[in-house]
Amino acid sequence: MTRSLRLMLLCAASITLAAAGQANDSQVQNLLGLTFADTADLALGAPVAAHVTLRRARPLRAEQALGGPPGHSRFLIEADLAALIRGEPGTPAQIRFLADFPNDARGRPARLQRGSQWLVFARSVPGRPGELQLISADAAIPYDAVTAERVREIVRAELEGDAPPAVSAIGRAFHVPGALPGTGETQIFLQTERSQPISITVAREAESQPRWFVSLSEFVDAGASRPEPDSLLWYRLACFLPAQLPAASFSDAREHAQAIQRDYQLVRQGLGPCPRNRSRR
Template identity: 35%
Template sequence: MRRTFLALVLAAMLAPGPAAASLAWIDLADITVASPVILRAKVDRARRLGPRVAPDVAPGRQRLLVAARLVSALRTPGLVPARAEWLWEGEPSAAPRKGTELIAFLVPAGPGPRPELAQYRLVAAHGQVPWDPGTEARVRAILRDLAGWTTAPEVEAVRSGFHVPGTLEGESESQIFLALKGGTPITLVVLRRPGALPEIRVATGDLIDESAAPVEPETLLWRALACGLPREAPEPLAADPALARDYVAVRAALGPCTRRSPAATDAARSR
């Protein structure tokens, strides 16, 4: 069984894994959403695999079989064994060492050779990060956010919109209608008042009223909008200059979709 596990995972090409400090918030959200198992674990052993077992490892890098003891489970589909192992690849200076505590973002790789041992693979090359209280708190906050959605929000389309001038010069309101994957409607509301910056709010249902709230940064909805909306006003909005202007204001307010590592997606579960 151990040889089968190694054969399955060694077939994947792994890239260097950055430390948690080098990951953008969106990187962390990507791997959190994509991982059915997230563990805080303490490394018992990190055994280097030699050229005979891992012939495709590039010079200056190493591939390790990491064995670790469970400290706590941040996300699991059920009970998990007390011990886990997975493969990691990267530069020797970043290699996990005995006694190091990690947060591992994992996908099951099959039953372990013993009931107390589970075998996994990392959900992405950057799916193993050093544990610290701040990183764990960020992951738990993302998981709480995710629990409020049927699936992690992702923009499917910009449907339409309209712009209405106000009674005062410089006063107006635009509404931009989006659809998330799965059909959930989202409405972006842009309010302009004389002498003030545009006010941007979002309504996550069919009813648009005073409950529409600003888009909170470092949330899954913010990630969906910042990473899923086109940079320029799409066809349904571009024909109306005022509406297109307000769309551009939305994009500017959201900020960039910053990733420092390749995105991990839900598709990783089935690889």
């Protein structure tokens, strides 16, 4: 699905939801098509996340919208803050931001309804209280309770003291063979943006299925478990670990390269894919 088509669907969704007043949660999710990773990309990438009510949408003249995508019109949006999910205390009750929306079938600017509800992912404009800048072209989406609650859960998880850090690279990987053929333990250390420790352990024991777990401290937590799907830890790993382990990670353990690569693929398979439906712009 192209970005333009996706934005058209989102515009249509806002009009539909405003007209209907209420919608079934699953219907809304299907309409927006946001995966957990899509929502996490927005929630974690935006210093400000807010639920707003549209007060006024004023289309700008073409010369005021230079750089916008073809077939779109740029709007100055004025909105009332319904709930601040993430942001600085003291955020004004009324906010403004620019947004591009696809034109209608006749090439005219879209009609955005006063009173429609939106989720906005943005950053503050320094020195301009109440003025926001969207973090991407699709960072103003029609409000629905399911997505809003998911955003809150992701933000809460990130703010917890033991929150999993963002992974920046693969560190060193080591393997210790066991006493019996096919047994042993592999440890893969990850590099993080804030230099917080995180490691993955794969343990293979005789006559049992291999198991793997993640430790978020300097010490290996043998009692830890796999990350739950659609959790912050799952997102940090499934959405950012490379498909293949870099050779530099086991340059000091080349004699165990095959075992390390095998165990890394076990982890990748256990995490599963990280589906996304929106462009990350």
